[in-house]
Amino acid sequence: MLLYNKQKRNQKLKTTKRFLVSINVLGSAGPIRFVVKEDETVANVIDYALKCYAREGRLPLLGSDSSFFLLYCPYYASQAFDPWGNIGSTGSRNFVLSKKLETQNLEDSVMTTTAIWRLKAWLNKSLGLMVPSH
Incomplete structure (x- = not known):
């Protein structure tokens, strides 16, 4: 029984953290909110945000190709996040999604x-x- 409890406790420690992100799309009425894992890539978060945006039937229509979009922090939006970086390493939970020029x-x-x-x-x-x- 003691061994089982230690294994169960170790499994809880190995789980990745999850957090709520809020993504504002330029030109849209309000933010999209969903839960992501800390080790998800920024490109996967953009892809999921576009799917949620389309599923909710929001306007303007954006499309589904995540390679045409960039994710920024609303507080210092001078540089976009690296698409292959982890979303948890950005240090932010609020983002702005915009199309690439x-x-x-x-x-x-x-x-x-x-x-x-x-x-x-x-x-x-x-x-x-x-x-x-x-």
Whole structure:
């Protein structure tokens, strides 16, 4: 009997901790709340949050591919969490979920904007015209 109690106590100590997370989706009405294990990866949490979001029928529609989303802390949202890191190591229980910026579209828009500015500068210099910027 004593051996059984020790084994049972050791099993309780080996279990991973669980905690409640609250994820706000940009553009949605309220947070999604669910319980996760401490050793879950951030990518798995994002995937589960998207499934819960779709199951509840929330708007705007987000899709189901978790690779298009990033998870941030609402208090210092300057850098997203590593998708392969553990959610328990983030030190936070409140998160913000947002879509990734399309880097290709961003680069294209920056290039076209700089090309327009160069064209206006060239026209102003060579022709002596004042091309308005707006």
